[in-house]
Amino acid sequence: MRADQILQPTHEGLYCIPGDFHIDPLRPVHRALITHGHGDHARAGHGSVLATAQTLDIMAIRYGEDFTASRQIADGPVRIGTTTVSFHPAGHILGSAQIAIQPDKGPKIVVSGDYCRRANPVCAPYEPVSCDVFVTEATFGLPVFRHPDPMQEMSRLLASMAEFPDRPHLIGAYALGKAQHVIALARRAGIDGPIAIHGALQRLCDYHQAQGIDLGPLIPATAADMPSQLVVAPPSAFSSPWVQRFRDPVIGFASGWMQVRARARQRGVELPLVISDHVDWPQVTQTIRQLNPSEVWITHGAEEGLMRWCALNGFAARPLRLVGYEEEPE
Ligand SMILES: [Zn+2]
Ligand SMILES: [Zn+2]
Structure with missing residues (x-):
């Protein structure tokens, strides 16, 4: 046949x-x-x-x-x-x-x-x-399409967090896979404090942790005085009122598509991170x-x-x- x-x-x-x-x-x-x-x-x-x-x-x-x-x-x-x-x-x-x-x-x-x-x-x-x-x-x-080393993208995130210590960094990442990937990379890059996550990521992050993937301490991105400068949320959250609780945020997005600068501009992304699965x-x-x-x-x-x-x-x-x-x- x-x-x-x-x-x-x-x-x-x-x-x-x-x-x-x-x-x-x-x-x-x-x-x-x-x-x-x-x-x-x-x-x-x-x-x-x-x-x-x-x-x-x-x-x-x-x-x-x-x-x-x-x-x-x-x-x-x-x-x-x-x-x-x-x-x-x-x-x-x-x-x-x-x-x-x-x-x-x-x-x-x-x-x-x-x-x-x-x-x-x-x-x-x-x-x-x-x-x-x-x-x-x-x-x-x-x-x-040639995706860079994701740790190189992480170092750009760290540099931005150091340059703007008073601005929360909101990183858009799809809820299944990319969000956990970004969090795990952030851990590898040395971010070991709590990372805030949007509620839509909670169950899938919990499941990854239960499967033995160490994402470190995660807190809900709800508290007004969150002890975290890094927030991970699904892309849909950025067009919802949820985003308005953050004052002067740096908006980032983690995607292979971020290599296309026009797409980043179109989405109003200040910090495009080329991280692909x-x-x-x-x-x-x-x-x-x-x-x-x-x-x-x-x-x-x-x-x-x-x-x-x-x-x-x-x-x-x-x-x-x-x-x-x-x-x-x-
Ligand atoms: Zn597919
Ligand atoms: Zn897929």
């Missing part, structure tokens, strides 16, 4: 024919395999969900315990239909996984979901999984070279740029043109 007889892009998302399951479906399906807990990948209402224990926990935190009728932890190879599937760390957020599909007859396909090659203190590192077909994201799939251009091209698959399938973002690179470098590639994954929290 050819790869496109095994896995197909559909309205609901990627569908595996011999396994009769969907990966990260956008609409309710009877059997979903889910790579990670971000809202554009993990949705409620599927008949059954197979995912890592942490992704299942995160879905329960976000959607309630009844987010699916039946859940199964992916803790080893699983037989589904005439395929064997296995989950492997993707290095993107806590619990994130790549899904490898080995059909009884046909090529091995790895759906990487979202992934990142740079070490992240809040999750297991990406693990290269050899395959015939590699399905990759292209969120930052253009040569201009996705592969940048050098990482995605290096990964394709390393895995050396016979086909690359591209989704999520700058498909054309990566298509061109694949063509120039002798990799057969196709764009999947899946719609609905454009709200990636990054």
